[in-house]
Amino acid sequence: MKHRPVLLNETIEGLGLSEDSVVLDCTFGGGGHSKEILRRYRKAKVVAIDEDRNVEGGENISLYHENFRNLDRVLQKENIEKVDGVIFDLGFSSDQLESSGRGFSFLKDEPLLMTLKAKPGEEDLTAKMVINNWSEKSLADIIYGYGEERYARRIARIIAEERFRKPIETTGELVEIIKKAVPSRYRTKKIHFATRTFQALRIAVNDELGALKEGLEKGFEALKPESRMAVISFHSLEDRIVKKFYKEKASPVGLWPRVEESKAVLINKKPIRASDEEIKNNIRSRSAKLRIIKKIK
Ligand SMILES: C[S@@+](CC[C@H](N)C(=O)[O-])C[C@H]1O[C@@H](n2cnc3c(N)ncnc32)[C@H](O)[C@@H]1O
Numbered sequence: 001m002k003h004r005p006v007l008l009n010e011t012i013e014g015l016g017l018s019e020d021s022v023v024l025d026c027t028f029g030g031g032g033h034s035k036e037i038l039r040r041y042r043k044a045k046v047v048a049i050d051e052d053r054n055v056e057g058g059e060n061i062s063l064y065h066e067n068f069r070n071l072d073r074v075l076q077k078e079n080i081e082k083v084d085g086v087i088f089d090l091g092f093s094s095d096q097l098e099s100s101g102r103g104f105s106f107l108k109d110e111p112l113l114m115t116l117k118a119k120p121g122e123e124d125l126t127a128k129m130v131i132n133n134w135s136e137k138s139l140a141d142i143i144y145g146y147g148e149e150r151y152a153r154r155i156a157r158i159i160a161e162e163r164f165r166k167p168i169e170t171t172g173e174l175v176e177i178i179k180k181a182v183p184s185r186y187r188t189k190k191i192h193f194a195t196r197t198f199q200a201l202r203i204a205v206n207d208e209l210g211a212l213k214e215g216l217e218k219g220f221e222a223l224k225p226e227s228r229m230a231v232i233s234f235h236s237l238e239d240r241i242v243k244k245f246y247k248e249k250a251s252p253v254g255l256w257p258r259v260e261e262s263k264a265v266l267i268n269k270k271p272i273r274a275s276d277e278e279i280k281n282n283i284r285s286r287s288a289k290l291r292i293i294k295k296i297k
Pocket of ligand 1: 003004005006026027028029030031032033049050051052055066067068069089090091092093096116211212
Protein backbone atom coordinates (compact mmCIF):
# COMPACT_ATOMS: atom_id res chain seq x y z
CA MET A 1 0.00 0.00 0.00
CA LYS A 2 1.31 3.43 -0.90
CA HIS A 3 2.22 5.62 2.06
CA ARG A 4 -0.25 8.40 2.78
CA PRO A 5 1.04 11.45 4.64
CA VAL A 6 -0.56 11.85 8.04
CA LEU A 7 -1.99 15.15 9.39
CA LEU A 8 -0.76 16.87 6.24
CA ASN A 9 -2.77 20.09 6.44
CA GLU A 10 -2.46 20.40 10.19
CA THR A 11 1.33 20.07 10.01
CA ILE A 12 1.87 22.53 7.18
CA GLU A 13 -0.53 25.15 8.50
CA GLY A 14 0.91 24.68 11.97
CA LEU A 15 4.39 25.56 10.74
CA GLY A 16 3.28 29.07 9.68
CA LEU A 17 5.64 29.19 6.69
CA SER A 18 6.08 31.96 4.13
CA GLU A 19 6.69 32.01 0.38
CA ASP A 20 10.47 31.50 0.49
CA SER A 21 10.87 29.43 3.64
CA VAL A 22 13.67 26.91 4.05
CA VAL A 23 12.32 23.77 5.69
CA LEU A 24 14.18 20.84 7.20
CA ASP A 25 12.24 17.60 6.78
CA CYS A 26 13.98 15.11 9.06
CA THR A 27 11.89 12.11 7.95
CA PHE A 28 11.38 12.56 4.22
CA GLY A 29 9.99 9.09 3.37
CA GLY A 30 7.73 9.37 0.33
CA GLY A 31 8.03 13.16 0.63
CA GLY A 32 4.32 13.67 1.27
CA HIS A 33 4.78 16.66 3.57
CA SER A 34 7.70 18.24 1.72
CA LYS A 35 6.11 18.03 -1.71
CA GLU A 36 2.94 19.65 -0.45
CA ILE A 37 4.98 22.46 1.10
CA LEU A 38 6.73 23.07 -2.23
CA ARG A 39 3.37 23.04 -4.00
CA ARG A 40 1.92 25.65 -1.65
CA TYR A 41 5.01 27.86 -1.30
CA ARG A 42 6.54 28.24 -4.73
CA LYS A 43 9.90 29.70 -3.63
CA ALA A 44 10.39 27.38 -0.69
CA LYS A 45 13.32 25.01 -0.39
CA VAL A 46 13.45 21.70 1.43
CA VAL A 47 16.47 20.06 2.98
CA ALA A 48 15.44 16.46 3.50
CA ILE A 49 16.86 13.62 5.56
CA ASP A 50 16.06 9.92 5.49
CA GLU A 51 18.33 7.13 6.56
CA ASP A 52 16.67 4.71 4.16
CA ARG A 53 18.58 4.67 0.89
CA ASN A 54 15.56 3.50 -1.06
CA VAL A 55 14.05 6.95 -0.52
CA GLU A 56 14.45 9.40 -3.42
CA GLY A 57 14.30 13.24 -3.53
CA GLY A 58 12.94 15.63 -6.16
CA GLU A 59 13.00 19.19 -7.48
CA ASN A 60 13.97 21.87 -4.91
CA ILE A 61 14.75 19.10 -2.46
CA SER A 62 18.28 18.33 -1.25
CA LEU A 63 18.09 14.82 0.15
CA TYR A 64 20.64 13.28 2.51
CA HIS A 65 20.72 9.65 3.53
CA GLU A 66 21.62 10.20 7.16
CA ASN A 67 20.22 9.56 10.59
CA PHE A 68 18.43 12.70 11.75
CA ARG A 69 20.51 12.64 14.91
CA ASN A 70 23.21 14.07 12.59
CA LEU A 71 21.07 16.82 11.13
CA ASP A 72 23.63 19.45 12.17
CA ARG A 73 26.13 17.86 9.76
CA VAL A 74 23.56 17.92 6.97
CA LEU A 75 22.92 21.64 7.47
CA GLN A 76 26.65 22.28 7.51
CA LYS A 77 27.04 20.53 4.17
CA GLU A 78 24.22 22.69 2.80
CA ASN A 79 25.85 25.81 4.26
CA ILE A 80 22.65 26.61 6.09
CA GLU A 81 22.81 27.93 9.62
CA LYS A 82 19.13 28.29 10.52
CA VAL A 83 15.84 27.20 8.98
CA ASP A 84 12.22 28.44 9.00
CA GLY A 85 10.62 25.13 9.91
CA VAL A 86 11.48 21.62 11.05
CA ILE A 87 9.36 18.48 10.58
CA PHE A 88 9.64 15.06 12.20
CA ASP A 89 7.08 12.49 11.06
CA LEU A 90 8.38 9.60 13.11
CA GLY A 91 8.43 5.90 12.56
CA PHE A 92 8.26 4.05 9.31
CA SER A 93 6.22 4.46 6.16
CA SER A 94 3.65 1.92 5.06
CA ASP A 95 5.94 1.01 2.13
CA GLN A 96 8.82 0.21 4.48
CA LEU A 97 6.66 -1.83 6.79
CA GLU A 98 5.10 -3.83 4.01
CA SER A 99 7.71 -4.24 1.32
CA SER A 100 11.21 -3.46 2.56
CA GLY A 101 12.03 -7.17 2.99
CA ARG A 102 13.81 -6.21 6.23
CA GLY A 103 11.50 -7.88 8.68
CA PHE A 104 9.34 -5.05 10.01
CA SER A 105 6.09 -6.89 9.50
CA PHE A 106 4.98 -9.85 11.57
CA LEU A 107 2.65 -10.77 8.73
CA LYS A 108 5.55 -11.76 6.48
CA ASP A 109 8.37 -14.24 6.72
CA GLU A 110 11.57 -12.24 6.22
CA PRO A 111 15.12 -12.06 7.59
CA LEU A 112 15.26 -10.43 11.02
CA LEU A 113 17.00 -7.14 10.20
CA MET A 114 14.63 -4.29 11.19
CA THR A 115 17.27 -1.68 10.29
CA LEU A 116 16.46 1.77 8.96
CA LYS A 117 19.36 1.32 6.58
CA ALA A 118 18.36 -0.67 3.52
CA LYS A 119 21.63 -2.61 3.51
CA PRO A 120 23.10 -2.86 6.98
CA GLY A 121 26.87 -3.42 7.17
CA GLU A 122 28.75 -5.72 9.54
CA GLU A 123 28.99 -2.96 12.14
CA ASP A 124 25.24 -2.31 12.19
CA LEU A 125 23.07 -3.88 14.84
CA THR A 126 20.24 -6.07 13.51
CA ALA A 127 17.22 -7.68 15.15
CA LYS A 128 18.81 -11.08 14.58
CA MET A 129 21.82 -10.09 16.70
CA VAL A 130 19.58 -8.75 19.45
CA ILE A 131 17.37 -11.83 19.49
CA ASN A 132 20.20 -14.35 19.40
CA ASN A 133 22.85 -12.64 21.54
CA TRP A 134 21.34 -10.37 24.16
CA SER A 135 20.75 -11.88 27.58
CA GLU A 136 17.28 -13.12 28.46
CA LYS A 137 17.04 -10.29 31.00
CA SER A 138 17.98 -7.58 28.47
CA LEU A 139 15.42 -9.00 26.03
CA ALA A 140 12.73 -8.97 28.71
CA ASP A 141 13.69 -5.40 29.63
CA ILE A 142 13.44 -4.03 26.09
CA ILE A 143 10.26 -5.93 25.26
CA TYR A 144 8.70 -4.54 28.43
CA GLY A 145 10.28 -1.07 28.28
CA TYR A 146 9.99 -0.35 24.55
CA GLY A 147 7.04 -2.55 23.73
CA GLU A 148 5.04 -2.09 26.93
CA GLU A 149 4.34 -5.82 26.50
CA ARG A 150 2.97 -7.44 29.61
CA TYR A 151 4.17 -10.93 28.65
CA ALA A 152 7.73 -9.67 28.09
CA ARG A 153 9.33 -12.07 30.55
CA ARG A 154 7.63 -15.12 29.11
CA ILE A 155 8.49 -14.11 25.57
CA ALA A 156 12.15 -13.57 26.52
CA ARG A 157 12.23 -16.95 28.27
CA ILE A 158 10.94 -18.85 25.23
CA ILE A 159 13.30 -16.94 22.91
CA ALA A 160 16.22 -18.01 25.14
CA GLU A 161 15.05 -21.65 25.08
CA GLU A 162 14.51 -21.75 21.34
CA ARG A 163 17.77 -20.08 20.33
CA PHE A 164 19.63 -22.60 22.44
CA ARG A 165 18.33 -25.25 20.04
CA LYS A 166 18.92 -23.26 16.86
CA PRO A 167 19.52 -19.58 15.95
CA ILE A 168 16.36 -17.60 15.24
CA GLU A 169 16.64 -16.26 11.69
CA THR A 170 13.29 -15.02 10.41
CA THR A 171 10.25 -13.02 11.46
CA GLY A 172 8.11 -16.12 10.88
CA GLU A 173 10.13 -18.06 13.46
CA LEU A 174 9.91 -15.19 15.91
CA VAL A 175 6.13 -14.90 15.52
CA GLU A 176 5.78 -18.64 16.27
CA ILE A 177 7.90 -18.21 19.40
CA ILE A 178 5.83 -15.27 20.62
CA LYS A 179 2.70 -17.28 19.93
CA LYS A 180 3.99 -20.06 22.16
CA ALA A 181 4.79 -17.61 24.95
CA VAL A 182 1.50 -15.74 25.23
CA PRO A 183 -1.81 -17.14 26.51
CA SER A 184 -4.31 -18.20 23.84
CA ARG A 185 -6.82 -15.47 24.72
CA TYR A 186 -4.09 -12.89 23.92
CA ARG A 187 -3.83 -14.31 20.39
CA THR A 188 -7.29 -13.22 19.42
CA LYS A 189 -7.02 -9.60 20.60
CA LYS A 190 -7.60 -6.73 18.18
CA ILE A 191 -3.93 -5.81 18.31
CA HIS A 192 -1.81 -8.64 16.88
CA PHE A 193 0.05 -10.48 19.65
CA ALA A 194 3.45 -9.80 18.05
CA THR A 195 2.95 -6.03 17.63
CA ARG A 196 4.57 -4.94 20.87
CA THR A 197 7.57 -7.25 20.62
CA PHE A 198 8.24 -6.11 17.05
CA GLN A 199 7.95 -2.46 18.08
CA ALA A 200 10.40 -3.04 20.92
CA LEU A 201 12.98 -4.70 18.68
CA ARG A 202 12.76 -1.95 16.07
CA ILE A 203 13.27 0.72 18.72
CA ALA A 204 16.26 -1.12 20.20
CA VAL A 205 17.90 -1.95 16.86
CA ASN A 206 17.76 1.64 15.64
CA ASP A 207 18.18 3.35 19.02
CA GLU A 208 15.06 5.25 17.99
CA LEU A 209 14.52 7.02 21.29
CA GLY A 210 18.15 8.12 21.59
CA ALA A 211 18.05 9.41 18.01
CA LEU A 212 14.81 11.26 18.70
CA LYS A 213 16.18 13.05 21.77
CA GLU A 214 19.27 14.13 19.84
CA GLY A 215 17.27 15.06 16.73
CA LEU A 216 14.81 17.20 18.69
CA GLU A 217 17.60 19.11 20.43
CA LYS A 218 19.47 19.77 17.19
CA GLY A 219 16.29 20.52 15.23
CA PHE A 220 15.26 23.15 17.78
CA GLU A 221 18.76 24.60 17.74
CA ALA A 222 18.55 24.93 13.94
CA LEU A 223 15.33 27.00 14.05
CA LYS A 224 15.38 30.76 13.46
CA PRO A 225 13.64 32.81 16.15
CA GLU A 226 9.86 32.89 15.60
CA SER A 227 10.04 29.64 13.60
CA ARG A 228 8.35 26.36 14.41
CA MET A 229 8.97 22.67 14.73
CA ALA A 230 6.25 20.06 14.15
CA VAL A 231 6.58 16.50 15.42
CA ILE A 232 4.20 13.65 14.63
CA SER A 233 4.61 10.60 16.85
CA PHE A 234 2.87 7.25 16.76
CA HIS A 235 3.34 5.68 20.15
CA SER A 236 3.41 6.75 23.75
CA LEU A 237 7.16 6.39 24.29
CA GLU A 238 7.91 8.84 21.49
CA ASP A 239 5.14 11.20 22.45
CA ARG A 240 6.36 11.28 26.05
CA ILE A 241 9.82 12.33 24.87
CA VAL A 242 8.42 15.06 22.62
CA LYS A 243 6.10 16.35 25.35
CA LYS A 244 8.89 16.49 27.92
CA PHE A 245 11.26 18.21 25.50
CA TYR A 246 8.66 20.86 24.61
CA LYS A 247 7.80 21.44 28.24
CA GLU A 248 11.43 22.10 29.07
CA LYS A 249 11.81 24.58 26.22
CA ALA A 250 8.59 26.34 27.12
CA SER A 251 9.48 26.71 30.82
CA PRO A 252 11.33 29.69 32.31
CA VAL A 253 15.03 28.98 32.88
CA GLY A 254 17.06 29.57 36.05
CA LEU A 255 16.26 30.34 39.68
CA TRP A 256 14.90 33.54 41.18
CA PRO A 257 16.11 36.31 40.95
CA ARG A 258 17.82 35.27 37.75
CA VAL A 259 14.83 33.80 36.00
CA GLU A 260 15.09 34.12 32.23
CA GLU A 261 12.22 33.93 29.80
CA SER A 262 11.46 30.55 28.28
CA LYS A 263 13.01 29.67 24.93
CA ALA A 264 9.76 28.68 23.26
CA VAL A 265 5.99 28.64 23.38
CA LEU A 266 3.71 25.70 22.72
CA ILE A 267 1.41 26.26 19.76
CA ASN A 268 -0.93 23.52 20.92
CA LYS A 269 -1.14 22.37 24.52
CA LYS A 270 -2.94 19.13 23.66
CA PRO A 271 -1.68 17.06 20.73
CA ILE A 272 -3.52 17.49 17.43
CA ARG A 273 -5.18 14.23 16.34
CA ALA A 274 -6.40 13.03 12.96
CA SER A 275 -10.04 13.69 12.09
CA ASP A 276 -12.52 10.82 11.84
CA GLU A 277 -12.48 11.37 8.12
CA GLU A 278 -8.70 10.89 7.91
CA ILE A 279 -8.76 7.84 10.17
CA LYS A 280 -11.40 6.30 7.94
CA ASN A 281 -9.13 6.70 4.92
CA ASN A 282 -5.83 5.93 6.59
CA ILE A 283 -5.81 3.66 9.62
CA ARG A 284 -2.19 4.60 10.40
CA SER A 285 -3.34 8.09 11.38
CA ARG A 286 -5.39 6.66 14.27
CA SER A 287 -2.47 6.79 16.69
CA ALA A 288 -0.78 9.95 15.31
CA LYS A 289 -0.18 12.89 17.65
CA LEU A 290 1.09 16.21 16.33
CA ARG A 291 2.82 18.70 18.61
CA ILE A 292 4.06 22.09 17.46
CA ILE A 293 6.41 24.47 19.24
CA LYS A 294 7.60 28.00 18.35
CA LYS A 295 11.06 29.19 19.21
CA ILE A 296 11.18 32.62 20.78
CA LYS A 297 14.86 33.43 20.50
C1 LIG B 1 6.52 8.02 8.56
S1 LIG B 1 7.79 8.10 7.40
C2 LIG B 1 7.70 9.73 6.78
C3 LIG B 1 6.67 9.92 5.74
C4 LIG B 1 6.70 11.27 5.04
N1 LIG B 1 6.40 12.37 5.94
C5 LIG B 1 5.68 11.24 3.90
O1 LIG B 1 4.65 11.90 4.02
O2 LIG B 1 5.94 10.57 2.90
C6 LIG B 1 9.22 8.19 8.38
C7 LIG B 1 10.53 8.17 7.60
O3 LIG B 1 11.55 8.58 8.48
C8 LIG B 1 12.68 7.77 8.31
N2 LIG B 1 13.35 7.75 9.59
C9 LIG B 1 12.88 7.26 10.77
N3 LIG B 1 13.76 7.47 11.75
C10 LIG B 1 14.84 8.10 11.19
C11 LIG B 1 16.07 8.58 11.70
N4 LIG B 1 16.41 8.45 12.98
N5 LIG B 1 16.92 9.19 10.84
C12 LIG B 1 16.59 9.33 9.53
N6 LIG B 1 15.44 8.89 8.99
C13 LIG B 1 14.57 8.29 9.81
C14 LIG B 1 12.15 6.43 7.85
O4 LIG B 1 13.12 5.78 7.05
C15 LIG B 1 10.89 6.82 7.05
O5 LIG B 1 11.16 6.90 5.68
